[in-house]
Amino acid sequence: MSIDTRELNLIVQTLVEHHLIDDLCEPIKSGKEATVFRCSGHSDSSHRQLALKIYRDQEHRSFKNDALYREGSAIYRIGGGKTRAARALRAGTRFGKRVQEGTWSAHEWSTLELLYANGLRVPEPVYTTDGAILMELFACADGSVAPPLARARLSSDEAQALFAALCDDVERMLGLHLIHGDLSPYNILWNGESYCIIDFPQTIDPRFNRSARQLLERDIANVGRFCARFGTIEEPGVVAAEMWSRFQLGEVC
Ligand SMILES: Nc1ncnc2c1ncn2[C@@H]1O[C@H](COP(=O)(O)OP(=O)(O)OP(=O)(O)O)[C@@H](O)[C@H]1O
Ligand SMILES: [Mg+2]
Numbered sequence: 001m002s003i004d005t006r007e008l009n010l011i012v013q014t015l016v017e018h019h020l021i022d023d024l025c026e027p028i029k030s031g032k033e034a035t036v037f038r039c040s041g042h043s044d045s046s047h048r049q050l051a052l053k054i055y056r057d058q059e060h061r062s063f064k065n066d067a068l069y070r071e072g073s074a075i076y077r078i079g080g081g082k083t084r085a086a087r088a089l090r091a092g093t094r095f096g097k098r099v100q101e102g103t104w105s106a107h108e109w110s111t112l113e114l115l116y117a118n119g120l121r122v123p124e125p126v127y128t129t130d131g132a133i134l135m136e137l138f139a140c141a142d143g144s145v146a147p148p149l150a151r152a153r154l155s156s157d158e159a160q161a162l163f164a165a166l167c168d169d170v171e172r173m174l175g176l177h178l179i180h181g182d183l184s185p186y187n188i189l190w191n192g193e194s195y196c197i198i199d200f201p202q203t204i205d206p207r208f209n210r211s212a213r214q215l216l217e218r219d220i221a222n223v224g225r226f227c228a229r230f231g232t233i234e235e236p237g238v239v240a241a242e243m244w245s246r247f248q249l250g251e252v253c
Helices: 005-017 066-070 074-081 084-091 094-100 103-117 156-175 212-228 236-248
Strands: 021-030 034-041 049-055 125-129 132-136 188-190 195-197
Touching (some): 005 021, 005 125, 021 049, 049 103, 103 132, 156 195, 156 212, 156 236, 212 236
Antiparallel strands (some): 021 034, 034 049, 049 132, 125 132
16 A cells, blocks of 8 residues: 655654654554554654554545444534534545545544544554554564564464454453454454453444444454454453443443
């Protein structure tokens, strides 16, 4: 994926001027929706390294199944869904496309803020500007960037503990009215000792999305399938069903 160099330079300039980063280093990964770069932290910053996620522009974005995730998202509900922005978004007009630009990154930013403030294992959000998010870089003990969990080899005890901890996180998120919606061993980083959940542009509010239960089940099944390769874990389908009924009974908080 290519990022407009001028746009990238402007973002970097802003971050340097705000004494947040010293320099932009190598790209960590160029994904479907964004490119993530490693940055060295400014001497004034408490972070030695940071991750800068820059969203792909609207034209070249390929979010899978946009509509599924957009159902019930805040922007459509503002003003009872009757605002010009909400109408334009639904109609897909040019103005609507401009509104949509930035909504994915804004959504990821506000989700990160909420989850971090509530003590979930997510990168600390540091700054956001125009389709870019600067956050804590999740690293290994030697300072190298932590790889996705998908590459890890776990002991049976680790797999069991990790699955239990992740289900606990999923339930805490549900209590905050959030379902990740794309949880998988690729959106969880593992540094050999602990983990960090990333990539939140598609989170949904289970109160306003008819696919909520299905997305919750899929998130738990994805991590369950991975952990089950290394040891016996609780049945993911049962975990999800029980969690969903606790949510419906108002017992998740
Ligand atoms: N805070 C972070 N610390 C360390 N590495 C990170 C961080 N955020 C993202 N990464 C790395 O960048 C990759 C892409 O990030 P992310 O999943 O948020 O973007 P994406 O565009 O959705 O990518 P993909 O299409 O691969 O899911 C991650 O798989 C991870 O390797
Ligand atoms: Mg991802």
